[in-house]
Each structure stands twice: as structure tokens, then as C-alpha cells.
Amino acid sequence: MAAAGSGQLRWLEECPKGTGGIGGKAAGLGEMLALGLRVPTGFVVTEAAYDAFRACSGLEAHLRELAALHGDRQWMSTVAATLREHIEATPLPALLVHEISRACDELERRCGVEEFTVAVRSSASAEDLPGASFAGQQDTYLGVSRDGLVDAVRRCWASLFSERAVAYRAQMGFPLADVSIAVVVQKLVSARASGVMFTMNPVTGNPFEVIIEANWGLGESVVAGTVVPDRFVVSKHDCTLQRQLGEKTQAAVVGPGGHRMIDLPPERQREFCLTDAEVFELARLGRLMEQHYGEPRDVEWTADSELPFPENVLLLQVRPVTTTGLGEWHCEQGKNATDHILDVLIGKRFGGRGRAEA
Amino acid sequence: MSVTTQGEPVGSGVVAGFDFEEERDLKESPYWFLDATHSVPPWTPMFGWFWTHFCRHGMQYGAEALSLPTVRGWDWRFRDGGGYLTVQAVSDPAEIRRREERFRVAFRPFLESYNEQWSGFKNEMLGHYARLKSVDPDQASNFELLALLEDTIGVTRRMWEIHMYMMYGVYTIYLLFEDLCQELLGIDDTSADFHRLLSGHDNKVFEVDRSLWQLAKDARELGLGDALAGGDAAQTLPALEASDAGRQWLGRFRALLDEDGWRLQRMAEINLPTWVEDPTPALQIVRRFLGSTADFDLDDKREELARERREAQQAVLARLRPEDREWFGTLMGVAERAGSFSEEHNHYLDLYTHAMIRRTVLGIGRRLAAAGTIDEAEDTFFLVPDELRRVTGTPEFHRLQPLVEERRAEWQSWQHKENPPLLGTLSLEEAIGRLVVSKDPIALKVVVGAMPKVDPAVNADLYGVCGSPGVAEGTARVILDESRLGDVQPGDILVAATTSPSWTAVFAFVSGVVVDRGASLSHAAVVGREYAIPVVMNVFEGTKKLRSGQRVRVDGTNGHVFILSEE
Known part of the structure; x- marks a missing residue:
């Protein structure tokens, strides 16, 4: 069913590959659903919704001011703060509020509970560009109730002008003001354990290993690196599994305004937070994604405490692993392959630059 | 006279x-x-x-x-x-x-036309061998024999030119690829993942094994199981000649030997017969295949390995920037030929040429023995070409037996002391x-090669390096000389000083291999990877420390060998 004729809201399953105006994160989730991978159900407040809001909210003057300030960090942060305040204080267009409310009815039906909560995440276009790891530059709100949803969407929009995001765009040479943002609203899973998965070893570079890092509760403690997570290494060839117990002294749980950290009792610290079956299921999904995308992926996932295995293994976000290069042996565009190999052979195998050692 | x-x-x-x-x-x-x-x-x-x-x-x-x-x-x-x-x-x-x-x-052809180059050399050598074989030493005049000797010497020289040109080229690429994998992926050639990038290639030696397997299947269908059941070629061949079916089978067997039987039991020596002269080793392999009703699963394994290789290569290329994929792919394409080159060149180059040297030298030997210059044709192994040049034109006028005896005694004394x-x-x-x-x-x-790393924590009985990854347990079977390969039982752990292509067939049924000397491009390592069995290389003293009958565990991945129990 279509969420809205206006194109301001879209269910994730209506976002096949190539859908524009939904930002990188939502596009990734839509593509995963199309692949048959499990993600928590939800919808996208599209860039069109932000653009409509921007057009009727009196933001333009501030945006023009911001655009003109390229390079002046002091003023930039002042203007950005004004923009954020303005966004957070401006009511959403009534049509959008109405559409969000209808989407919440549908979500309630899908969840089968009245008192559902959602995770609200920004999905910016510049984010997830390969080679420019923009992750974490926008905000995420967890445990948002139906009543708080409109406010959370507005805060996501405002996060487009957080000091960090604006400074980043300035540094990267991206437009400061002329940007848009979509917002993903997904059912908040009841996370027993969560974490990250790399479909290659990001430390050694070994492409034949899947690395999973996990902790009890939400994934924030793993992403932020506040604990030493459990670590699982799965060989892609023979599916052998190496497990390494972490020091899971704390876990992230849903708390006011997002998440909060709680201390874990020793017996929970000593227990692996994933079963082997869950690890293999994750690795299987990871390989599926890697085969589909044709390159390694960095995945955020969660193991739901209420759903049965394997439906409880859910993926939250996927993005390319920023590729490591060949350093000084990198080939310039347009150079003949044979010529390049000969240069590398001479330089690396027979001395060349390294000849001093002989 | x-x-x-x-x-x-x-x-x-x-x-x-x-x-x-x-x-x-x-x-x-x-x-x-x-x-x-x-x-x-x-x-x-x-x-x-x-x-x-x-x-x-x-x-x-x-x-x-x-x-x-x-x-x-x-x-x-x-x-x-x-x-x-x-x-x-x-x-x-x-x-x-x-x-x-x-x-x-000079190096460019290696990267741009590896296959054409190698198949050109193979054809050139097969042409040389056909020319040498066209001379029947027993019908040739003394001077034709001398010409055959010079031709054989020339062919040997040419073989080594091709051999080392190719080997230097292939290994140069292989080492570069190994370096880059270490840098880029954190894996080296002691890693199973490294070998997965390169495994799953067919080669001539496997082709011969596959033909022998087919011959075993034919023998079963023709009801020749009993005729092939035991003994060496001297017993088996007459038993086969006794029936129509047997003669029909022998025709096929001899056709295979005539094409592919020019291999010596020891790769770098000529004093043991070729398969053409004594087909016992080939018959043993046929008998082994005959005993197992299982399908020849090498092809399935190879396909599986080739599929894994393609996946692994894609995974590596996906990690590179698009502009690096072409050259790295080209490099990987040549590096992956290193294993099959390593195995195949023995067949087309060393083994075949050495078989030709034996054929020529024994042919001259028979002529000299008939003239009384020496006592037996095999005595020529204790002479050198200059001596054959001196006497072959007019053998009746010369007597080389005292020199043969002196050299033989010397050679025997070498066998009893170890060269430093x-x-x-x-x-x-x-x-x-x-x-x-x-x-x-x-x-x-x-x-x-890579020197073994001793790790006191694991307390292994022998330390070597990874030739082929995996772990296996079995009964140790120490084989010092190829003529004893018939002793190897299915599931055994083969222990050898070194192996060569005529050993390949037993890799089909042993569960692991331990070799005294060698590295990742040595025969045992290459073949072990293609059969997906663990191989530990470079343990130095495997044939001394291990005894047949001991139960051993071979950890190919880490290069460890453990003696679990005596007999």
C-alpha cells in the first residue's frame, strides 16, 4: 500500500534500488528488503517532505546566509545554531503530520501492539558515499513514542545543521546550505544483543573472514567502542568460527532521549551474547550482501529478544567498507596494466626504491 | 675381432x-x-x-x-x-x-601472452622428443648413435633454457603477488586463504592420473580384476596377454605409456627404469583405483576449488580501487599459473628429457656391452659423455670397465656418507x-623456503611450514624410494624426503603428507592443495624421526606434526 500520494512518505519495501530522495541509509534498507534480507519494518520521511517544509518554513533567508559564509567558522556555527533553533520551533505542514499519523496506524497494525516505539534516524544523501565515511554525522533517536515522532523528525532535520555536520561539509567542499535529508522511522526492536559486522577483516584486510563484534543490548556500546565486545571470526571458506569473549562491563539500553548505559553483572559478562547459530546466520546474510553488492560491507545488526530464530536476526544498516588502497603501488587511471606491473616488479621485487638495503 | x-x-x-x-x-x-x-x-x-x-x-x-x-x-x-x-x-x-x-x-611476454608462450615451449619440446624417439638405438650405426648422443645433449641444454626462463618468470610473478597479498590482505603463502586464490587448475600430471583411473574402470568392465590383482609387471603382463580382453586392455595401456610413460621413478636421476620399460608403478596405480569403487573425485574437487578461487579472487578485486583491478587481476592470473606450471613443467621438461637421456645412454650402453667395452649397458651411468664420444665410434678398440668399476665403487661410497x-x-x-x-x-x-617456526607451547614432534592447509590423522608411511609407493594404504600419512610427479597418484588416497625439504611451490605442496589434504613441508627430519605404523596428526595449516602413538 502506498503511504502517501505526495511522495513525502514511503514504506521501506517501496524503496527498490534506484529510488531517489530517500538518502543513503533508507536506500540501503530498501535494497536489503528487495534482496530478502530482514530489517525492522518502517517507513521513510523523504527528502521531498523536508523540501516542502523548507519551502514554507521561512528557512530560506538563513540558508542563504549560511551558503555565503564559506570559510568563516565563527559565523558559520552561529548561523547554523539559528537554523537549528528555527527548524525545531517551526510546526510541520499539516499534510505531513496527517500522513505520519496514518503511517503510525499502519505501524501499530504491523507490530501488533499499541504501545510501540520507533527508532528515528537521519538518512542524508552525502552519507555513505564510498570513500567518504560520513556515518554518525547525523543524529539517531531511539525509543521514540508515537507522540514524540514529529518532534524527532524535526530534530533529525535540524541535525543537518549541527556544528559537526556543517564543518564536515565545509571541509569536504560539499554545499553548506543546499542539502536535503530524509528520515527513517523503524520499529524499535527489543534488542537482546547488537553490534557490527564486517564482511572482511578490516584490520588485516583479509577478505576471506567475516568479523562480528557484539554486546548485550543496543549496538551503541559497540559502535562507540565503550566496551570490549565479544568478537567472532567466521572463515568464509570452511565456516570455521573463532570466538573471543569481550569485557562487556556495560550495555546500552533504551533511555530518555536515546540510550543510556547500564552496568552488567559478572555472569552476563562471562557469557557470549550470541549463539553460534546466530553468528552463522549473520555471516550468511553478510556474504549474501557482499555477493549482491560485489564488495565488502559494514553492517549494523541486532538480535531481537522476542522473535524466534532466525527471524530475530535483523539488519539495521549496511554500507560499503571504505576500501584500502595499494599505497604507493596504486595505479594511475589510464596507465597500461602491463607497464604498471613491470614498474611494481622493478620497484618492489628487484630493489628500485628499496635498493639501499642491498 | x-x-x-x-x-x-x-x-x-x-x-x-x-x-x-x-x-x-x-x-x-x-x-x-x-x-x-x-x-x-x-x-x-x-x-x-x-x-x-x-x-x-x-x-x-x-x-x-x-x-x-x-x-x-x-x-x-x-x-x-x-x-x-x-x-x-x-x-x-x-x-x-x-x-x-x-x-x-624482456619480461613483457610473461604478462601479455603467458599461455601462448608456455604452450609454444611444450610443443617445441614434444617435437624434440619425437625426433629423439624416431632413432632406434638398436638399429642405428655407431655414428648415428654418436649423433643421437649429441642431439640428446642439445635437447637437454634447450630443455634447461626453457625450464629456467619459465621458472624465473613464473616465480618472479608469484613472489610479487605474495608480497602484495601480504601488504594488502594480511595473508602470506603459509595461509590457506592465499592458496584458495590460486588453486583449482588442471594439469598434465592430473590428466595422466585421470587416464589411469579410466583404465581401471575399463579393466573392471572387461573383468580383468584378477589378472591385475597382484605382482609386478613381469607377472601381470603375461596374465593379461592370455585373454582377448586382456590384450585389448593392454593396447590402451601401452598407448597411454607411449605418450605419457616417459617419466622416471626418481625425477633427477636416470638409473631407475621409466614406466615404458617397467610399467609396475603405473599398474600399481591402476590396481589402487580398481580397489576403490568410488568415482574419480579429483574433477569434482577441482571444480569446487576453481569455484572457490573465482570467489576469492572477486573478493580481493572488490577491495581495490577500480583503476587497480585490471593490473592486479592480470598479475593474479599469471600467479595462479605458478602451481600448475610447477607441476606440469616436470612432466614436459625434466622427466621427459631425463627419460630420453636414459634411453640414449642405455642404447649406447648396449652397443658398448656387445663390443666388450663395458660389461652391462647400465655401466654407462658411471661414465660421462666425453668417454662415450671417445669410444662409441669404434667400441671394440676400447675397454672402459676398470673406469666403470672405480667410479661405481666411488658412487657406492657416496651413498654411505652424507654430503654437507x-x-x-x-x-x-x-x-x-x-x-x-x-x-x-x-x-x-x-x-x-620458509624456515619452520618452533612453538614450544604446542609441543609438536616436528615443525615445518604450511604446504597445504587442514588437519588429518592417520598411520605414518615412510617412503624413501618410489618403488615402495605400493605400500601406501588409503588413509595413511605419507612421509617422504621429497616427492615428484610419479608420486601424484597416491595423493588421491592418503589423508596427509609430511616432506623433509621444500616450500609452497614444491610438488607435494602443489598437489596437496589440489587434493585438499594437509601437507607440512620443510620438517627436515621427517623420514628420520617418523616410523611407518606410528599414528600421527598432521596440522598443515600451522606446519605441525604430532606422534600420537607407536604402532
Whole structure:
């Protein structure tokens, strides 16, 4: 069913590959659903919704001011703060509020509970560009109730002008003001354990290993690196599994305004937070994604405490692993392959630059 | 016809000009390594003469043809049946730069037309072999025999030129690929993941095994199980000749031998028969396949490995920037040929040529024995070509038996003492350091190899390096000489000093392999990976420390061998 004729809201399953105006994160989730991978159900407040809001909210003057300030960090942060305040204080267009409310009815039906909560995440276009790891530059709100949803969407929009995001765009040479943002609203899973998965070893570079890092509760403690997570290494060839117990002294749980950290009792610290079956299921999904995308992926996932295995293994976000290069042996565009190999052979195998050692 | 019974003067040396002379040779180089892979046990004089002359020539030719910047091949000496080598490194920076410029042009064909180049060489050699085989030594005149000897010498020289040109080229690429994988992926050639990038290639040696498997299947269908059941060729062949079905089968078997049976039991020696002369080893393999009703699963394994290889390669290429994918893919494409080259070149080059040397030398030997110059055709193994040149035109006028006896006694004394692994004034570490500086890819891959890492925590009985990953347990079967390969039972752990292509067939049913000397491109490692069984290389003392019947565990991945229990 279509969420809205206006194109301001879209269910994730209506976002096949190539859908524009939904930002990188939502596009990734839509593509995963199309692949048959499990993600928590939800919808996208599209860039069109932000653009409509921007057009009727009196933001333009501030945006023009911001655009003109390229390079002046002091003023930039002042203007950005004004923009954020303005966004957070401006009511959403009534049509959008109405559409969000209808989407919440549908979500309630899908969840089968009245008192559902959602995770609200920004999905910016510049984010997830390969080679420019923009992750974490926008905000995420967890445990948002139906009543708080409109406010959370507005805060996501405002996060487009957080000091960090604006400074980043300035540094990267991206437009400061002329940007848009979509917002993903997904059912908040009841996370027993969560974490990250790399479909290659990001430390050694070994492409034949899947690395999973996990902790009890939400994934924030793993992403932020506040604990030493459990670590699982799965060989892609023979599916052998190496497990390494972490020091899971704390876990992230849903708390006011997002998440909060709680201390874990020793017996929970000593227990692996994933079963082997869950690890293999994750690795299987990871390989599926890697085969589909044709390159390694960095995945955020969660193991739901209420759903049965394997439906409880859910993926939250996927993005390319920023590729490591060949350093000084990198080939310039347009150079003949044979010529390049000969240069590398001479330089690396027979001395060349390294000849001093002989 | 009168025959001189006077003995010819006995020569002082064996391989004139190349016998190791300490005073002279240590001035040239302070280190000379024993080639333990090929010259243990010690060579006969005839084989030593061929190897010392032409392996040496081939290495210098190969290094020059490719203009390898830092090395100009190896020098070789012969000492008490052992081949000793030293690397001729280039150290003048200006010369290295000049050689680099030529290298850029000379190396190109390796990257742009590897397959055409290698198949061209294979065809060239098959042409040479066909020409040599077209001369029947028993019908040839003495002077045609002399011409055959010169032709055989020429073919051997050409074989070594091709051999070392190809080997230097392939190993150069392989080592670069290994370096880059280490840098880029954090894996080296002791890693299972590394080998997955390169495994799953068919080659000529596997093709021969597959043909023997097919012959076993034919024999089962023709009801020849009993005729093939036991004994050596001397017993089996008459039993087969006794029936129509048997003769029909023998026709196919001989056709295979005529094409692919020109292999010697020991790769680098000519004093044991070829399969064509004594097909017992081939019959043993047929019998082994006959005993198992299972399908020849090598093809399935190969397909599985090839699929894994393609996936693994894609995973590696996906990690690179798009502009790096083409050249890295090209490099990987040549590097992955290294394993099959390593296995296949033995078939087309060394083994076949050495079989031809044996055929020619024995042909001359029969003529000399008939004339009374020597007692038996095999006595020629204790002579060298110059001596054959001197007597073959007019054999009745010469008597070489005293020289044969002296050389035979000398050769027997070599068998009872061990040649030192290193001659000269350097320590082993210093000598290895010289090889590393030369950056000679063959020296690094074959002579040095990776040295085993001893890890007291695991308390292994033997430490080696990964030839092929995986873990297996089984009964140790120590095989020192290829004629005992028939003793190997399914599931055994094969323990050998070194292996060669005629050992390949037993890899189909052993569960693991332990080898005294060698590295990741040695025969056992290459074949072990294709059969997906664990192989530990370079344990040095496996054939000494392990005994047949012991239960052992082989950890190929980590290069450890454990003795679990006696008998």
C-alpha cells in the first residue's frame, strides 16, 4: 500500500534500488528488503517532505546566509545554531503530520501492539558515499513514542545543521546550505544483543573472514567502542568460527532521549551474547550482501529478544567498507596494466626504491 | 675381432671442469649450498654431468633472457654425487639499472601472452622428443648413435633454457603477488586463504592420473580384476596377454605409456627404469583405483576449488580501487599459473628429457656391452659423455670397465656418507642472507623456503611450514624410494624426503603428507592443495624421526606434526 500520494512518505519495501530522495541509509534498507534480507519494518520521511517544509518554513533567508559564509567558522556555527533553533520551533505542514499519523496506524497494525516505539534516524544523501565515511554525522533517536515522532523528525532535520555536520561539509567542499535529508522511522526492536559486522577483516584486510563484534543490548556500546565486545571470526571458506569473549562491563539500553548505559553483572559478562547459530546466520546474510553488492560491507545488526530464530536476526544498516588502497603501488587511471606491473616488479621485487638495503 | 683388454687411463675427476675444488671455488664464492631436493641420494656420474652442465647453463640463460636486474643465474659444482650451487648476484647499482631497462622489455611476454608462450615451449619440446624417439638405438650405426648422443645433449641444454626462463618468470610473478597479498590482505603463502586464490587448475600430471583411473574402470568392465590383482609387471603382463580382453586392455595401456610413460621413478636421476620399460608403478596405480569403487573425485574437487578461487579472487578485486583491478587481476592470473606450471613443467621438461637421456645412454650402453667395452649397458651411468664420444665410434678398440668399476665403487661410497648442506666459509644464516640480497626468486622459493617456526607451547614432534592447509590423522608411511609407493594404504600419512610427479597418484588416497625439504611451490605442496589434504613441508627430519605404523596428526595449516602413538 502506498503511504502517501505526495511522495513525502514511503514504506521501506517501496524503496527498490534506484529510488531517489530517500538518502543513503533508507536506500540501503530498501535494497536489503528487495534482496530478502530482514530489517525492522518502517517507513521513510523523504527528502521531498523536508523540501516542502523548507519551502514554507521561512528557512530560506538563513540558508542563504549560511551558503555565503564559506570559510568563516565563527559565523558559520552561529548561523547554523539559528537554523537549528528555527527548524525545531517551526510546526510541520499539516499534510505531513496527517500522513505520519496514518503511517503510525499502519505501524501499530504491523507490530501488533499499541504501545510501540520507533527508532528515528537521519538518512542524508552525502552519507555513505564510498570513500567518504560520513556515518554518525547525523543524529539517531531511539525509543521514540508515537507522540514524540514529529518532534524527532524535526530534530533529525535540524541535525543537518549541527556544528559537526556543517564543518564536515565545509571541509569536504560539499554545499553548506543546499542539502536535503530524509528520515527513517523503524520499529524499535527489543534488542537482546547488537553490534557490527564486517564482511572482511578490516584490520588485516583479509577478505576471506567475516568479523562480528557484539554486546548485550543496543549496538551503541559497540559502535562507540565503550566496551570490549565479544568478537567472532567466521572463515568464509570452511565456516570455521573463532570466538573471543569481550569485557562487556556495560550495555546500552533504551533511555530518555536515546540510550543510556547500564552496568552488567559478572555472569552476563562471562557469557557470549550470541549463539553460534546466530553468528552463522549473520555471516550468511553478510556474504549474501557482499555477493549482491560485489564488495565488502559494514553492517549494523541486532538480535531481537522476542522473535524466534532466525527471524530475530535483523539488519539495521549496511554500507560499503571504505576500501584500502595499494599505497604507493596504486595505479594511475589510464596507465597500461602491463607497464604498471613491470614498474611494481622493478620497484618492489628487484630493489628500485628499496635498493639501499642491498 | 680383437679387443684391447688394456684399461683406459682412469680420470681423476668426474664432471671435468665442474668438480668442486675448494681452493678455486671458495675464491669465486664463499658459500655453496647442497641441492638437497635433487641430489640426495647422490647422483650417478652420468646424470651429475648432465645436471651440472645444463641446469647451470639454463639458469644463467634464463636470468639473462629476462634480464633479471639483481641476479645472473647460479653457478654449480659436483662433489661426491651432490650438486652444489651458489647465486651470482649483481651488486653494481649502475648495472642493476641497465638490467632493469632491458627487463622491462624482456619480461613483457610473461604478462601479455603467458599461455601462448608456455604452450609454444611444450610443443617445441614434444617435437624434440619425437625426433629423439624416431632413432632406434638398436638399429642405428655407431655414428648415428654418436649423433643421437649429441642431439640428446642439445635437447637437454634447450630443455634447461626453457625450464629456467619459465621458472624465473613464473616465480618472479608469484613472489610479487605474495608480497602484495601480504601488504594488502594480511595473508602470506603459509595461509590457506592465499592458496584458495590460486588453486583449482588442471594439469598434465592430473590428466595422466585421470587416464589411469579410466583404465581401471575399463579393466573392471572387461573383468580383468584378477589378472591385475597382484605382482609386478613381469607377472601381470603375461596374465593379461592370455585373454582377448586382456590384450585389448593392454593396447590402451601401452598407448597411454607411449605418450605419457616417459617419466622416471626418481625425477633427477636416470638409473631407475621409466614406466615404458617397467610399467609396475603405473599398474600399481591402476590396481589402487580398481580397489576403490568410488568415482574419480579429483574433477569434482577441482571444480569446487576453481569455484572457490573465482570467489576469492572477486573478493580481493572488490577491495581495490577500480583503476587497480585490471593490473592486479592480470598479475593474479599469471600467479595462479605458478602451481600448475610447477607441476606440469616436470612432466614436459625434466622427466621427459631425463627419460630420453636414459634411453640414449642405455642404447649406447648396449652397443658398448656387445663390443666388450663395458660389461652391462647400465655401466654407462658411471661414465660421462666425453668417454662415450671417445669410444662409441669404434667400441671394440676400447675397454672402459676398470673406469666403470672405480667410479661405481666411488658412487657406492657416496651413498654411505652424507654430503654437507653447505660448503664454504659462511654460516648458514650468512649464506641465506646472500641469497636474500640476490632477490633470486628460485633461490628464495626453493633453496631457502620458509624456515619452520618452533612453538614450544604446542609441543609438536616436528615443525615445518604450511604446504597445504587442514588437519588429518592417520598411520605414518615412510617412503624413501618410489618403488615402495605400493605400500601406501588409503588413509595413511605419507612421509617422504621429497616427492615428484610419479608420486601424484597416491595423493588421491592418503589423508596427509609430511616432506623433509621444500616450500609452497614444491610438488607435494602443489598437489596437496589440489587434493585438499594437509601437507607440512620443510620438517627436515621427517623420514628420520617418523616410523611407518606410528599414528600421527598432521596440522598443515600451522606446519605441525604430532606422534600420537607407536604402532
